[in-house]
Amino acid sequence: MGGDFGPRCIVPACLAALAEYPSLHLVLVGYSPVLEELIADCPAADRHRLCIEHASEVIGMDERPAQALRSKPDASMRVALELLRSGRAQACVSAGNTGALMALSRYVLKTLPGIDRPAMVSAIPTATGRCHLLDLGANVDCSAEHLYQFAVMGAVAAEACGVVRPRVALLNVGTEEIKGNQQVKLAASLLQQARGLNYIGFVEGDGLYRGEADVAVCDGFVGNILLKSSEGLASMISRRIEALFSESMGSRLLGSLALPLLQRLHGDLAPAQHNGASFLGLQGIVVKSHGAAGSEAFQSAIRRALLEIRENLPQRLHGRLEHLLL
Amino acid sequence: MGGDFGPRCIVPACLAALAEYPSLHLVLVGYSPVLEELIADCPAADRHRLCIEHASEVIGMDERPAQALRSKPDASMRVALELLRSGRAQACVSAGNTGALMALSRYVLKTLPGIDRPAMVSAIPTATGRCHLLDLGANVDCSAEHLYQFAVMGAVAAEACGVVRPRVALLNVGTEEIKGNQQVKLAASLLQQARGLNYIGFVEGDGLYRGEADVAVCDGFVGNILLKSSEGLASMISRRIEALFSESMGSRLLGSLALPLLQRLHGDLAPAQHNGASFLGLQGIVVKSHGAAGSEAFQSAIRRALLEIRENLPQRLHGRLEHLLL
Incomplete structure (x- = not known):
């Protein structure tokens, strides 16, 4: 639901990514009536690899992270991160409020042992x-x-x-x-x-x-x-x-x-x-797409998330931290 | 004496500036045998508007400002700033160690009332x-x-x-x-x-x-x-x-x-x-030329100093500060 253009820009990027990677599965998290309508506009979409997870709330681009954390339990961003924590998703990609995404990521996923603060x-x-x-x-x-x-x-x-x-x-x-x-x-x-x-x-x-x-x-x-x-x-x-x-x-x-x-x-x-930009230092993969960028940028962010899944970045980082920091 | 190329680059810039501005007078501060030799290479130089002030020491580009302040009373940079303070010069231009130039400027010239620290x-x-x-x-x-x-x-x-x-x-x-x-x-x-x-x-x-x-x-x-x-x-x-x-x-x-x-x-x-770059907030005009830049850059820094003399920048700033800060 995030970014300067919202799902109008993100949904087409997701459909393009599904076409590019035949083994990719995507969960779109947000207000389902809007998402359903945008998907319906693309009849070629492979619905077997695309599902929608409804979330009733949206965090505004200018909202304070602390407030987003306290007052919006059903925000799309938070629901997406919960999917990641529960293992239903392997990475989270968002074009939303950077500060809120960071605060929620830390709260929901936690940082790796030895890391005080995630970085972008x-x-x-x-x-x-x-x-x-x-x-x-x-x-x-x-x-x-x-x-x-x-x-x-x-x-x-x-x-x-x-x-x-x-x-x-x-x-x-x-x-x-x-x-x-x-x-x-x-x-x-x-x-x-x-x-x-x-x-x-x-x-x-x-x-x-x-x-x-x-x-x-x-x-x-x-x-x-x-x-x-x-x-x-x-x-x-x-x-x-x-x-x-x-x-x-x-x-x-x-x-x-x-x-x-x-x-x-x-x-x-x-x-x-x-x-x-990738968030590093979390127990999970989170990629932030540029808010002002278009569909192509969001598709690139999905590609970045795929690379990090393939390279198992959090696990690799965990191993290195054990060696270096602990 | 400063900058990555030293007087080899600065002296020709000064001679070019003298040719450009017929009312300009310059004092070259530094090790006089070296300066004399470089001037002698340019017989066209108008020696009436150019004089040399000997200084026996030079502050290195990597020297600590505090050390330069304490241990080199006859450094070219310091002698130049003393000329400014005593009214024998209206502006100081240097390509030397930025930190030392700032520390010496504050020490020799002092800041304007209401200013804690000069800025570039x-x-x-x-x-x-x-x-x-x-x-x-x-x-x-x-x-x-x-x-x-x-x-x-x-x-x-x-x-x-x-x-x-x-x-x-x-x-x-x-x-x-x-x-x-x-x-x-x-x-x-x-x-x-x-x-x-x-x-x-x-x-x-x-x-x-x-x-x-x-x-x-x-x-x-x-x-x-x-x-x-x-x-x-x-x-x-x-x-x-x-x-x-x-x-x-x-x-x-x-x-x-x-x-x-x-x-x-x-x-x-x-x-x-x-x-x-200009140093602002001092009781005098100091311009820092880019250390790695050539003769043309130093000539531009002299031009900048002339503009500040013409606009009487420190006095103007002093008036504004009295109105705003005090």
Whole structure:
């Protein structure tokens, strides 16, 4: 029921995902009359692999997480997470209120032993590949211990994506030891002592995009602003390129010739927006789709959930945590 | 003596600035034999408007600010700031160690009444113009009162650049009132009560680049990471465009035709790197040039200092602070 476009956007994404993955089963959780109507619009839908779980309440995009937790026992988001806890589902994908999804996930699923707070992670494009950036906004204030736990979680998430011995860095305002705030300096000394983690030190904002790290760790305030400002800058540049190529007859012609190249660039820069973010550190798989993104983005979030099921990410993380933290 | 390239880069920039502004006088502060030699290489230099002030010590780029303050009384940076304090110079421009420059500026020049900490500001390009972003790294931890003072300083800096009733916003992880950390929420309530300040609420990272604010306020950790990651992303995109246009014979031809357009784009995106950052809140004008940037960047920093002298920025700020803060 969530996101800026709600089920009108999510239901078609689900039907497309069912067509893409023949072994996928989906449970749509929300207000059933609305969902039934949207499914009825697509007669080709394979109803054997699609069922609806009715939920009478919806959490608003601006609702306070604490209030959503207390006052809406039958919210679609909560019902979906209960399905996960009871084992009726293997992952939960939502485009709803991020804060509420995080609070409910913690309450319903609980965190893994050794993890105080779950984090949000996404892999952003860099000059040489991808960098797993976390936290992206779940925790606006973080202690050194939280940053340390995020580093461990980010390393496991990068490994699940096929990165061997991921280079883990703390995002900071400089690379020298004396730089940064107290939390970052303390986290650095914790990470220097961690066995089995390829900690490489501090990385700066520009180093991140140069591809100096496979995992970059920061608090949720910094991560959220980095991610959103990058999205904003990439959009601005795309629009400037369009404008440049539409100024005169000559540049318009040039632009039409360059269009396929520019579209590829655009696709390259948008994966963070398109792939959604994973919640790490929970006893279960939860993927948050970008609220303002369309059907294709939600479908990508489903793909991400499938990857995490295949890689058994929570179990893998649990094993690593036992080795490292306990 | 500072920056990644030192006087080899700074001296030519100074000579070019002297040629550009016939009424400009410059004092070069540093190790005089080196400076004399570099000037001698340019026989066209107008020595009437150029003098050298010898300083026997240099602060290293990685030196701790506290140590630089204690142990190097004859550091070039300090001697330059003393010239400013004594009235022999009207502004100080440096490409050296940012932390040391800030610590020495505070110690030698003192802050304006009502200002606890100076901030670094730069105007970054947005979809609709420029946004004055501060703090860019001088203060990694900030209280709500500091953010409030930054907002006032940013507004005055934007006005000095010709912006009428600048829209002032706090950078945050959401635009709803409940979002953000404690400092940001408290700063918001202080700003809501400020008379004579056009406070418009929270702005997110993407809204910043959409041009939703003329002044965006954050702590120095967030601002530094936003600025550097934006520089990194813009460079990465520039290189991808180059790569796209050099893949095949056809795209190379297209690229050579599009080159003037792409170069303009590149110039548009780099002003933050090229113009340097101003220190606001001091009893004097201090401009920090980008350490890794070349001669042209240092020349831009001199231009910025000239603008602040013309607009009498510290005096203007002092008047506004008396009205708002005291």
